Structures are given as C-alpha cells and as structure tokens.
Amino acid sequence: DKALAIQDDDPNLWKNRGVPLLKLERYEEALHSFDKALAIQDDDPNLWKNRGAALGNLERHEEALHSFNKALAIQDDDPDLWSNRGEVLTKLHRYKDGLISIDKALRIKLNESNFFSYKGLILSLLGDYDEALNNLKEALKLEPKEPLWWANNGIILGRAGRYQEALENCNKALELNPQDESGYYAKACFYALQGVVNLALENLQQAININALRCRREAKYNPDFDSIRNDERFQKLLIG
Numbered sequence: 001d002k003a004l005a006i007q008d009d010d011p012n013l014w015k016n017r018g019v020p021l022l023k024l025e026r027y028e029e030a031l032h033s034f035d036k037a038l039a040i041q042d043d044d045p046n047l048w049k050n051r052g053a054a055l056g057n058l059e060r061h062e063e064a065l066h067s068f069n070k071a072l073a074i075q076d077d078d079p080d081l082w083s084n085r086g087e088v089l090t091k092l093h094r095y096k097d098g099l100i101s102i103d104k105a106l107r108i109k110l111n112e113s114n115f116f117s118y119k120g121l122i123l124s125l126l127g128d129y130d131e132a133l134n135n136l137k138e139a140l141k142l143e144p145k146e147p148l149w150w151a152n153n154g155i156i157l158g159r160a161g162r163y164q165e166a167l168e169n170c171n172k173a174l175e176l177n178p179q180d181e182s183g184y185y186a187k188a189c190f191y192a193l194q195g196v197v198n199l200a201l202e203n204l205q206q207a208i209n210i211n212a213l214r215c216r217r218e219a220k221y222n223p224d225f226d227s228i229r230n231d232e233r234f235q236k237l238l239i240g
Helices: 002-004 011-023 027-040 047-055 061-074 078-092 095-108 113-125 129-142 148-161 163-176 182-193 197-210 212-221 224-230 232-239
Strands: none
Touching: 002 011, 011 027, 011 047, 027 047, 047 061, 047 078, 061 078, 078 095, 078 113, 095 113, 113 129, 113 148, 129 148, 148 163, 148 182, 148 224, 163 182, 182 197, 182 212, 182 224, 197 212, 197 224, 197 232, 212 232
C-alpha cells in the first residue's frame, strides 16, 4: 500500500498486493488488485491464474474459468492451472471437461497426490468407482498420512455404496488428525447419501466449526447433499 501510494502504475506491485490478500481470504480486495495489474499488463499468466483463484473463491465460476483459459492461452504447461481449471469445471458440473483438465495436469506433473485425489472424485461423479479408487490409491501411496486422501477415499466408497469401508476411511482421516475438517465432512457426505439427516448435519456442523469457508463452499455444490439440500437446517449451515 505504501509503495502504491508512491507509484500506482507498476503491475508487479498490484500483483504482490493481491497475493497476500488471496491468502488472507480477502477475495474481493485481491480481485481488485489483480484487475488493476491486468489493466496495465494483460499478458502475465500468473495474474490471470490468481484472478481465477479469487473468482473461484467468490463462487463466480464462469468468470474464473474465463481467467484460467486466458492464462492457459499464454502458458499451457502449468499443471496447477490445469488443475484449477478442472476444479472450476467440476463446480459447474462439467465433469468430463474437468477430467480432461486434471489429466492434462497429471501429464505435466506425474506424481502429484492432489491431482490423483481430485481425479478420483471427478471419476466417482461420473460413476467410474473402480478407476476413482485406483486414483485415490495412487494419492495414498504418495502421502499415506494425509487425512484428506482418506476422507476422499471414504466419499468415493460411499458413492459406490460400500458404506462400511467408507466409514472406516472417514474414521481413519479423523484418527490421523481430528483437527482436520475433512474426516467430518466426509462423514457428512456418507450419512447424507444414506438419508441419515441428523448425523449428516451433525458432522457437517463439526466440519464447519473447523473450516467454515471451505466446507460451506464445497457443500453448496456437492451432489452428495442433494437429498437434504432443501432441509432448512442444511440451508442455515451454509449461510452461517
């Protein structure tokens, strides 16, 4: 801010201001900074990438997709860009397109556990549970103590109707780190898929207590909650 008060036409200054705002989850302010930078220099792929991240967190997914596409038109060998694009496409329920983007990310960066995990989730939404679980197996080989991968494995097993195994994986996530929201979030998905409303809401509340922003954002678009989406208690959890 001090630097910009002296010189406000340097795109790197605006970018450097936007990045910490993004990390501070002050997404509107971050977006303003990235837009300022892009008004001066519009050929920096990282600016478009960061703008897309801000828009995605603001749930402006079509605009986020546009920003990621702009970034990829400039630089198409950034695996995180392809992954970010895949996540936005998934939020838009464009699962096959999302899968193509995640595969692009994996071709560039072969051993990224996060990409394997997200690919597994997309495959499960397409009903390919065996291949989905194979991808989670790869993620767990790379990071066997990451609670999120166990939680995601539990979500996929729940979607496949393998409920006992699903619950075991959710509990494994919580055993590894009870302060990580992913185990509770996965159990909320697990119970919602079976129509056990009270336990779904109870676990979602526990997940929100740990990480409200992520859990509310994910639950809003996750089809696992479709059976309780119109429940007034669920809607209240989403808005806080």
